Amino acid sequence: MSARRHLAWGLASLLVLAMAIGLWSWIARAGLVSAVFLPGPERTWAAIVKGLQSGVLVQQTGQTLRRMVLGWGLASVLGIGAGAVIGLSARARVWVLPLLEGIRPLPASAVAPVAIVFLGLSEQMILVLIAFGALWPMLLTTAHGVASRPARLAEVSRCLGLSRTAYLRKIALPGALPDIFGGLRLGLTVALILAVVGEMITAQGGLGTRILLAARSFRAPDIFSGVVVLGLIGLASNAILSLAEAWLLRWRPR
Template identity: 35%
Template sequence: MLRIVGRTAWRFGKPFIAIALFLAVWEIAPRVGLVDQIFLPPFSTVAQAFVELVRNGQMWEHVSASLGRSLSGFALAVVIGVPVGIAIAWFRPVADFLGPILELFRNTAALALLPVFILILGIGETSKVALVVYAGFFPIMLNTITGVRTADPLLVKSAVSLGLSPIKLYWKVILPSAVPSIFTGLRMGASGAILVLIAAEMVGARAGLGYLITAAQQNFQIPDMYAGIIAIALVGLIFNGVLVTVERRLSRWRNTSSR
């Protein structure tokens, strides 16, 4: 019994041990002079700045601004990217028609188009949300294409032989089998969209985590700058955790069918 408890504790504790070691190095390195405390304060100093930003409400103001932009842009990317990916994967004329233009834009970095988005859509919220949509669209679309095209052909043939209509074929067979690949695209799109949004907020914004980091750096409030970076990491972890949880719930049929 103790051995089982020990193994379980070790399995769940390993990631926290690595994080604790990293934070310990961060705390000790500036204090013993390995790095300059002015440019890399100890973790305890950054944690105090983080708590103070939370206490005075500034952190929530910036986090909520970034979350609003990222969630709305990411939702639009999902609504557009998944259907387009399914259409390209399943209908050859659609792939032939959209393939060249999508390939052209896929190889154009989102941040390279930031000035274009600002010129066309203005420096307000619309340009930032549109940039998030652009950054998230391509990973979602490409992984949806991969998931649909790699659906088990035996399952598809069996479903067709049973007389399933095209709509039911998509809903009952193709989409469930493509869920892991689609969610890989969602996770990649979410991380890329957050990074692009933070960069956009550094250029033209009055609120958001990107703005917080830039303003803190310009005002030489270095602990606040690192607190903003930690907030970005936490937001990314939460995003990823939510997507992983949803994927597991939608993929439960795989575990039951493999027993």
């Protein structure tokens, strides 16, 4: 029953996707929008194939992926670390959280000029930009997850004689994992967005730079091929994270 339903829903989503592509193709062929701005799926696909054959698109995808993963990793380490400290200490929550809540709504793209002043139009600047933007969801979800652990487990930890670091590592963080995964997921989306923004600002290569340069010279198929690959990256990275989540949280009652 459940498996059949799963299959039906999967087929339905594929059907919707096929219809969307069909609509796109029809709009492009009917000339509703000038071909200079809107290439059809066929020309976009041709641009992807050409990019893969020449290796340019592969290289650009690699660059963007690397930045996204590195920046996201940096944000994870910082965000989960700081979130754990804040979640454990009621004092830190009262003292630090208002400040963090004040910084958090700042759009990362508005912070970019500041990062450029310090780091120039460089690789490091892109990574700092990504880390800054992706940090918040992880920090806040970790702090929340660690702080909202049942008090009973803290007592169990004391009764067993676990050290503070052992409590954090073996009880507080694993217990906060369902919350942390929410932050990791949000952070991943932000990381991909900021990787592209950073590449557009710095022109250091990657899909962001590809799209920007293609737009400036009206090569619409190249723009669209970049956008399609970005969409696929988002889809695939989310799927991988979902698999990791399903495995790591398999203990949860269904």
